Amino acid sequence: MVNTSEVKWIPTNYRTNTLNEIASNGKLFINSEVTLCGFAEIIRGKGAVCFIRLRDGTGHLQAFIKKGNVSDQELELSQNASRESTFQIKGIIAEKRAPKVPEGEPLPPAEYEIVASEVNILSLAETPMPLGITDKVEVGMDVRLDNRFLDLRRKHVNAMFRLRSKILQYGREHLISEGFGEINSPKIIAAAAEGGTNLFPIKYFDRNAYLSQSPQLYKQLAVMGNLERVFEIGPAFRAEKHDTYRHLNEFISFDIEMAWASDEDVMCVQERMITQIWRKIKENDQNLIDDVNEFRISDGKEPIVVNVPTIPFPRVSYCDAIELIKKSGSDIKWGDDIEAHHADIIAEKYSEFYFIPRWPMSMKPFYIFHDKSEVSKTGGQLSRGFDLNYGRDEMTSGGQREHRAGVLTQNLIDVGLNPDDFDFYVDGFRYGAPPHAGWGLGVARLLMVLTGAGNVRETVLFPRDRKRCTP
């Protein structure tokens, strides 16, 4: 279930070992006395014996409870316990009796079990459960989310969130290796950071405030402060009434910002980070991918394969993308947004990761850098803003930022924002400002790509959408 090779599992007051330690190194434990804990995944046996398949956060192990080894009361309570009840069992590790195999077939590898001498039921599970942990019965998304704590116990769901943790870990490690430091920006803000999307208003004592839609302005200020290269993994809030497989109203954004860099420089950081995440997952976490695949196969889906993408990712500039879409017969002109059905056309040619650099300045936020000499064939002003897509889906939005205070103020005016509201930001650029660039990446969307999940709700523990604010 989890790669425990590098983890030191220190005993707790409840257990001496994890189940996986015993299951994978049983030989070393034979005849030794241990105390183990876990959920009872299956309870079988009547009369003189009882078998419990225990599960903890590391793996599984069978407990064998036999009349005479424990009190009659312990045996009976165990036999009558409901599935998913939690147990603490003290006993001796032994090799499992080998199963009967048909003539001529080889015996399976040795397995181990704990032969109980003491059984302590920590908590009895109520019945029936709202959804089955191991049952081969489908469950609707709504029931799953209402009972996420149970849903998470299902192997493939559990694996999904362990993979999420790995993505964050490997991403962090990679950025740190390139000189980035982690920051935390405020999530309570006074004014709309970027305009455009709707914010959630909140009461901040006796004033009005909002939940942050993006760490954008603050990570830039951190760079102005000579933190040089920063990243943040934190929540962003958007009060948009969307209702799709890829949108939530609260999501975790993986953001970077770096000094002395252009749009192209941070695209390179991103493709290095993504390939490194893929490479590490492939090296270390195939077991988690296998858990996901086991479910996908039982569900009639293709198993996922972790293919490390090759660098560089294709760059399909905005202008080229428009040409490509036009060629397919779609009605689009320079200056139009590339919508989902347009992205489908690009995805026919570029089905994996690709960048769309150099969007029209008119379509990008005020803080994006533009160079007057960089224009389209038709004369439209280009920007240093880019997107990263995977097929039809947008993963990232980023770009080189405007570091000229005067231009920033003009940009604010051009998009109809009041520069006075942004003094806290523009002031940061008045006393020397390095050219800089960055991006924000949707963690859940990246996990969707990695795992083939068809809905962002699969990749977020407790998703917040238009209809759902609990649990």
Next chain:
RNA sequence: GCUCCUGUAGUGUAGUGGCCUAUCAUGCAGCCCUGUCACGGCUGCGACCCGGGUUCAAAUCCCGGCAGGGGCGCCA
């Protein structure tokens, strides 16, 4: 904001006007068997979202409500 669709046992489903005191699986309860391990066998429990209407007859058709899902726009 605009669209399309769906509500049947705890869970997932079958059902398209009468054969529905509603199918199957899983679950749960009980019994039998058993060093079990995809265990097996038997018995039982448990449901048509709510309110109107059409009809001799409604889970099924119509209207309203409530709840949920898909898609679009916008975005990560």
